[in-house]
Amino acid sequence: xxxxxxxxxxxxxxxxxxxxxxxxxxxxxxxxxxxxxxxxxxxxxxxxxxxxxxxxxxxxxxxxxxxxxxxxxxxxxxxxxxxxxxxxxxxxxxxxxxxxxxxxxxxxxxxxxxxxxxxxxxxxxxxxxxxxxxxxxxxxxxxxxxxxxxxxxxxxxxxxxxxxxxxxxxxxxxxxxxxxxxxxxxxxxxxxxxxxxxxxxxxxxxxxxxxxxxxxxxxxxxxxxxxxxxxxxxxxxxxxxxxxxxxxxxxxxxxxxxxxxxxxxxxxxxxxxxxxxxxxxxxxxxxxxxxxxxx
Amino acid sequence: xxxxxxxxxxxxxxxxxxxxxxxxxxxxxxxxxxxxxxxxxxxxxxxxxxxxxxxxxxxxxxxxxxxxxxxxxxxxxxxxxxxxxxxxxxxxxxxxxxxxxxxxxxxxxxxxxxxxxxxxxxxxxxxxxxxxxxxxxxxxxxxxxxxxxxxxxxxxxxxxxxxxxxxxxxxxxxxxxxxxxxxxxxxxxxxxxxxxxxxxxxxxxxxxxxxxxxxxxxxxxxxxxxxxxxxxxxxxxxxxxxxxxxxxxxxxxxxxxxxxxxxxxxxxxxxxxxxxxxxxxxxxxxxxxxxxxxxxxxxxxxxxxxxxxxxxxxxxxxxxxxxxxxxxxxxxxxxxxxxxxxxxxxxxxxxxxxxxxxx
Amino acid sequence: xxxxxxxxxxxxxxxxxxxxxxxxxxxxxxxxxxxxxxxxxxxxxxxxxxxxxxxxxxxxxxxxxxxxxxxxxxxxxxxxxxxxxxxxxxxxxxxxxxxxxxxxxxxxxxxxxxxxxxxxxxxxxxxxxxxxxxxxxxxxxxxxxxxxxxxxxxxxxxxxxxxxxxxxxxxxxxxxxxxxxxxxxxxxxxxxxxxxxxxxxxxxxxxxxxxxxxxxxxxxxxxxxxxxxxxxxxxxxxxxxxxxxxxxxxxxxxxxxxx
Numbered sequence: 001x002x003x004x005x006x007x008x009x010x011x012x013x014x015x016x017x018x019x020x021x022x023x024x025x026x027x028x029x030x031x032x033x034x035x036x037x038x039x040x041x042x043x044x045x046x047x048x049x050x051x052x053x054x055x056x057x058x059x060x061x062x063x064x065x066x067x068x069x070x071x072x073x074x075x076x077x078x079x080x081x082x083x084x085x086x087x088x089x090x091x092x093x094x095x096x097x098x099x100x101x102x103x104x105x106x107x108x109x110x111x112x113x114x115x116x117x118x119x120x121x122x123x124x125x126x127x128x129x130x131x132x133x134x135x136x137x138x139x140x141x142x143x144x145x146x147x148x149x150x151x152x153x154x155x156x157x158x159x160x161x162x163x164x165x166x167x168x169x170x171x172x173x174x175x176x177x178x179x180x181x182x183x184x185x186x187x188x189x190x191x192x193x194x195x196x197x198x199x200x201x202x203x204x205x206x207x208x209x210x211x212x213x214x215x216x217x218x219x220x221x222x223x224x225x226x227x228x229x230x231x232x233x234x235x236x237x238x239x240x241x242x243x244x245x246x247x248x249x250x251x252x253x254x255x256x257x258x259x260x261x262x263x264x265x266x267x268x269x270x271x272x273x274x275x276x277x278x279x280x281x282x283x284x285x286x287x288x289x290x291x292x293x294x295x
Numbered sequence: 296x297x298x299x300x301x302x303x304x305x306x307x308x309x310x311x312x313x314x315x316x317x318x319x320x321x322x323x324x325x326x327x328x329x330x331x332x333x334x335x336x337x338x339x340x341x342x343x344x345x346x347x348x349x350x351x352x353x354x355x356x357x358x359x360x361x362x363x364x365x366x367x368x369x370x371x372x373x374x375x376x377x378x379x380x381x382x383x384x385x386x387x388x389x390x391x392x393x394x395x396x397x398x399x400x401x402x403x404x405x406x407x408x409x410x411x412x413x414x415x416x417x418x419x420x421x422x423x424x425x426x427x428x429x430x431x432x433x434x435x436x437x438x439x440x441x442x443x444x445x446x447x448x449x450x451x452x453x454x455x456x457x458x459x460x461x462x463x464x465x466x467x468x469x470x471x472x473x474x475x476x477x478x479x480x481x482x483x484x485x486x487x488x489x490x491x492x493x494x495x496x497x498x499x500x501x502x503x504x505x506x507x508x509x510x511x512x513x514x515x516x517x518x519x520x521x522x523x524x525x526x527x528x529x530x531x532x533x534x535x536x537x538x539x540x541x542x543x544x545x546x547x548x549x550x551x552x553x554x555x556x557x558x559x560x561x562x563x564x565x566x567x568x569x570x571x572x573x574x575x576x577x578x579x580x581x582x583x584x585x586x587x588x589x590x591x592x593x594x595x596x597x598x599x600x601x602x603x604x605x606x607x608x609x610x611x612x613x614x615x616x617x618x619x620x621x622x623x624x625x626x627x628x629x630x631x632x633x634x635x636x637x638x639x640x641x642x643x644x645x646x647x648x649x650x651x652x653x654x
Numbered sequence: 655x656x657x658x659x660x661x662x663x664x665x666x667x668x669x670x671x672x673x674x675x676x677x678x679x680x681x682x683x684x685x686x687x688x689x690x691x692x693x694x695x696x697x698x699x700x701x702x703x704x705x706x707x708x709x710x711x712x713x714x715x716x717x718x719x720x721x722x723x724x725x726x727x728x729x730x731x732x733x734x735x736x737x738x739x740x741x742x743x744x745x746x747x748x749x750x751x752x753x754x755x756x757x758x759x760x761x762x763x764x765x766x767x768x769x770x771x772x773x774x775x776x777x778x779x780x781x782x783x784x785x786x787x788x789x790x791x792x793x794x795x796x797x798x799x800x801x802x803x804x805x806x807x808x809x810x811x812x813x814x815x816x817x818x819x820x821x822x823x824x825x826x827x828x829x830x831x832x833x834x835x836x837x838x839x840x841x842x843x844x845x846x847x848x849x850x851x852x853x854x855x856x857x858x859x860x861x862x863x864x865x866x867x868x869x870x871x872x873x874x875x876x877x878x879x880x881x882x883x884x885x886x887x888x889x890x891x892x893x894x895x896x897x898x899x900x901x902x903x904x905x906x907x908x909x910x911x912x913x
Contacts, residue, residue: 040428088608094615097427098374102568105561106607113601228435228557235432266447273436280433281421491769498768498775499754499761499782506744506755513742516704517818518730518759527765 003139010140012261013254018146018215019229020253021153022048025208026230027237027245028160029201034240035177036197039097042104043084045227046111047205049220051077052213053119054206056126066129073210074203080111081202085195115220128214149211156207157246160200164242173197177240225269229256232276238289247288252276324493327576328486335482339475348474352546354586355481356539361566361578362485362492363535368564369573370496371528372508373423376560377434380441381533383555384411385540387445387452390461390550395451400464404541408534415533419526438557445552457551464545477546484542488535492575495531504528505573536563569610571619580618657682657826657857658703658734663712664881665698672698674881675712680874682825685848685858687868687889690878691902696861699878700830703859704736705729717825730759733825737815737832739861745804749795749814752803753786756818789821793847809840816847826857833864845871869893877901 026044033041054076058069088107089100128145135142164170176183176190184190205223208230213222229252237248252272259271279287342348360382367373388407392398398406422433446455453459463472464480471480495501506514507521515521544550562585570581588606592599614621656679665673673695680686690696701707703714705726713722716734729735735756744752761782763775790796793813798806803814812832819827829848833841841864848871851858862868868875868889875892877885879901885892892898 034428038427040431088612092612092615096615098368098572099568099611099615101431102565103608103611106604106611108604109600110604110608113598113604117598117601228439231432232436235429239428267443269443270440273439277422277433277436277440280425280429284425284429286429494771494775495765495769498771499758499763499778500765500768502747502751502755503758505747505751506758509744509746510742512706512726513738513744514755514758515726516730516736516738516742517755518727518757518822519755520725520727524765531765 007139008261010138012257014137014140014142014146016254016257017250018149018253019212019256020233020250021149022208022212022226022249023230023233023253024246024249025153025156025204025211026227027234027249028157028242029204030231030234031240031242031245032197032201032204034234036173036194037089037100039100039104040231040239041084041198041201042101042108042227043081043111044201044205044230045223045225046108046115047077047081047202047223048209048212048226049115049218049223050080050111051206051209052126052218052222053115053124053209053220055210055213056119056124056218059127060124070129070210074206077206077209078199078203081198081200081205082195084111084202085198090191112220112224119220121220124218126210126214126218129211143215145211145214149215152207152211156204160204160242169193169196229272232273235286236276236279238286241286241288244286244288248286251287321497324497324575328489328493331579332486335486339478345474348478350587350590352474352477352481354582355478355485356543356546357563357566357586358485358579358582359488359539359542360536360563361570361582362488362575363532364563365567365570365572365575365578366492366495366504366535367528367532368567369571369577370501370508371504371525373525373529374430374564375434375529375532376431376557376564377418377438377441378532378536378563379555379557379559380438381411381415381536382540382543382559382563383441383445383550383552384414385537386544386550386555387458387540388537389541389544390458391451393462393545394458394460400462400545404464404538404545407541408537411537412530412534415530416526419529419533423522423525423529435557435560438555438560442552442556445555452552455552457549459549461544461548461550463548464542471546472548481542481546484538488538489575496575500524565607569607569617571617571622574617574619576622577617577619580622584618656680657717658686658859659715660699660703661713661715663699663702663709663714665695665702665707665709671881673702673709676878676881676883677712678876678883678886680826680857680859682857683852683855684873685852685860685871687860687862687872687875688878689862689865689868689875693880694878695881696878698881700736700828700861704734704828727759730756730822730824733823734828735819735822735824735826736828737819737830739830739834741811741815743803743806743811743814745802747803748800749790749803749806749817750783750786750799752814753789753817753821754782756789756821757782757785760822786817786821789817792820792850793817809836812836812840812844813847816844820851820856824856826859827851828859828861830861831863832860833862833867841867 026048029044029047030040033039051073055069055073058064058072059066064072084104084107088103092100092103094100128143129148130144132143132145164174172183172188173193173196175186176188176193180190208226209223212226216222230249233248233252234245235248236252237244237246255275256268256272260268263271338351360378364375364378367375385407388410389400389403392403392406393400418437422430422437425433445452463470465471469476471477503514503519503524506517506519507524511521543554566581566585567578568581569584570579571577589599589603592602595602658680660679661677662675663673663677664671664675676695676699678688688696688699698707702709705721705724705728708723713720715721716732719732721729721732721734744755747755761778763778768775787796787799790799793816795810795813795817803811806814816829816832832848833844836844845867848858848860860868860872872889875887875889876883877892877895877898884901885895885898
């Protein structure tokens with residue numbers, strides 16, 4: 001291959017892995033909530049927007065140092081996630097799946113409205129986590145933010161994996177996801193864990209938002225399309241599977257980046273969602289989903 | 296217990312006439328339909344501005360989509376977040392055929408509907424095998440794809456700024472190009488299309504669709520070809536959406552991709568939900584409420600999302616079955632009170648209720 | 655004369671052999687019970703016969719016709735109806751409507767003719783209604799025809815699904831655990847209904863754990879163990895078959911205790 005082609009390939013790979021990381025974080029959020037409630041939560045993308053916006057306010061507005069602002073943002077958006085569950089879903093009079101899904105859609109509209117009130121409609125500029133000095137690696141131009149995205153995503157996934165394997169609460173959450181009735185009989189407080197799942201989903205969204213918005217742009221509705229792609233990643237990997245969510249996110253990010261680079265940039269979303277639909281036709285349970293799972 | 300062999304059932308036996316044949320709901324529907332027709336005929340007397348006609352015209356167009364979508368979602372229990380795509384394909388099909396290729400608008404409308412039927416069948420056959428969140432994603436994805444194509448294929452569709460110069464529909468030299476004249480056309484079509492929808496609901500096929508909603512294996516074991524019925528009702532609802540889209544295009548003379556994005560699909564589903572799924576009259580209530588309400592909120596342009604989201608949220612949390620049970624109760628009270636059949640409250644068919652999020 | 659014939663049916667799920675060359679026949683107009691310890695492959699066999707699972711090898715014939723892998727919705731029209739262990743009642747619909755759906759395999763109205771409400775549709779509807787009422791009468795539920803099925807007590811729901819299966823006048827009904835979860839009185843009543851079916855000339859393939867019921871009503875018993883048939887014959891013979899006793903004892907289940 002000529003050097004230019006190798007450079008281009010490397011560049012596409014880097015950008016695919018970067019957005020793929022964020023899709024993976026979002027997909028994990030979707031899977032967490034699916035395992036806890038059986039529904040798809042359409043506020044996941046708004047958690048991402050909110051993460052970026054809160055970090056902006058804490059950094060730029062309050063002048064807090066990043067080491068304080070970063071965890072504080074995660075905590076705040078996690079709280080918002082818990083609120084969505086407690087205020088919108090818990091009091092719902094219906095347990096019908098389509099109603100619950102729609103409640104999350106309405107909550108998403110409301111959240112966007114609130115964020116538009118709070119931060120306005122104009123795009124904001126969130127500074128990257130470390131000074132923006134591009135460097136070359138194997139022909140691709142990288143910014144430190146690219147590394148931050150991938151590194152922090154790995155940390156997030158590792159922390160989540162540790163939580164589910166090593167802590168009592170994490171094990172209880174896995175048990176509740178596998179069989180809520182039995183888990184309840186064994187003394188697991190399933191309701192509390194559902195709220196916790198939403199808080200985690202909020203935290204994952206916030207993490208994605210803080211990492212990606214310095215690269216894309218920051219506005220109240222930035223999470224819309226990203227949220228849908230995260231949903232697509234979760235479905236691609238097999239809804240509810242954590243490994244599937246991560247794999248689905250990375251695959252979707254790479255596919256989108258190569259597709260936009262080599263095939264067509266204008267129709268990149270057609271490629272992404274077309275691929276997704278094709279995969280579903282061949283494997284209705286997603287790439288890594290087990291058959292017979294509740295979906 | 297009955298003694299063995301006393302009640303020999305022979306497949307399809309001759310009439311015994313002990314139970315009246317589904318007449319009360321049929322009569323209720325006829326009364327409601329007439330009441331609506333009279334209301335539609337008399338309303339122009341009370342309307343003053345062209346703007347009020349515009350809003351009602353949009354209600355009629357939305358009602359057509361919602362009627363079809365209700366058959367799919369309320370009766371057969373299949374979710375679609377992609378009907379704005381069919382709405383858009385009908386609109387753009389009509390626009391491109393009539394404006395670019397000079398086809399008669401009525402013919403353009405029919406050809407577009409046929410095209411949409413084929414497209415819906417192609418999409419529906421694999422998609423409707425999917426369940427739950429996968430079906431949600433597949434239909435959303437389809438809508439996103441159509442949306443991107445409408446924007447990007449600009450030499451044909453006019454791109455993101457839209458397609459202008461769609462000729463109006465006309466009959467015998469009279470063209471439906473004003474708010475007032477289109478009012479009669481839109482509501483005429485909407486009223487007309489309610490009849491086959493109602494007939495379907497009260498037929499063996501309609502019952503089979505509800506059976507699919509309640510238990511797919513159960514329906515299949517009863518001899519219902521579930522896969523084929525799901526696709527057929529999907530195609531039917533897509534054709535309703537396409538016809539509405541064509542009306543929309545010929546009425547406004549301009550179509551823009553923004554009108555056919557996933558938010559429009561969500562809006563259609565919301566109309567079904569707010570009205571009350573599995574109730575054709577609920578669909579009317581939903582279309583009316585969700586068309587008029589945002590128009591009123593238009594005053595608060597900046598706060599639209601906030602107010603709309605809050606109202607929707609509160610309604611979904613506290614009135615998950617929509618307004619139709621409430622309407623039914625009110626109609627019942629009025630009937631008893633005045634001895635007059637207002638009819639509007641009689642919902643055709645019992646809306647399927649209470650399917651749980653967790654199996 | 656055998657109405658249903660299962661020949662050398664084998665199915666494996668990911669390396670586990672659920673059925674291993676299972677064969678048996680069921681006569682027309684007779685009650686054939688299919689029994690076996692848990693995990694014997696009864697469910698898989700039922701799923702193969704009713705078009706839910708396609709076997710890896712072997713075939714199923716009904717009334718001389720190969721129905722292996724045939725779509726489930728085509729079977730009622732051929733005269734093979736079924737009930738489910740998990741009922742699958744249409745909860746939002748009335749009892750009458752539930753049973754009317756049971757006739758769907760026999761109606762020939764499409765979506766288009768239904769929308770136009772052609773006279774044929776109305777006639778069909780009336781005929782379906784009468785047949786459904788008779789089927790409800792047979793199961794003793796006609797007095798509650800217009801009640802919502804979802805609110806019916808469990809025992810009555812079991813009779814409802816039976817009415818739904820028999821309304822199309824099938825030649826054979828496959829009953830999947832018809833008395834599971836019923837109290838002794840209801841079980842006895844269901845046994846009477848099953849015998850009444852036979853009196854009407856309907857063959858029954860009975861999948862059941864309740865041995866006293868099996869011994870009471872069956873004309874023939876087929877015993878399945880580890881995916882293969884280990885015994886077949888009259889109830890009395892099968893009960894004394896040492897291999898059968900062993901299979902049940904080995905499986906930790908009590909066989910013939912109430913028989």
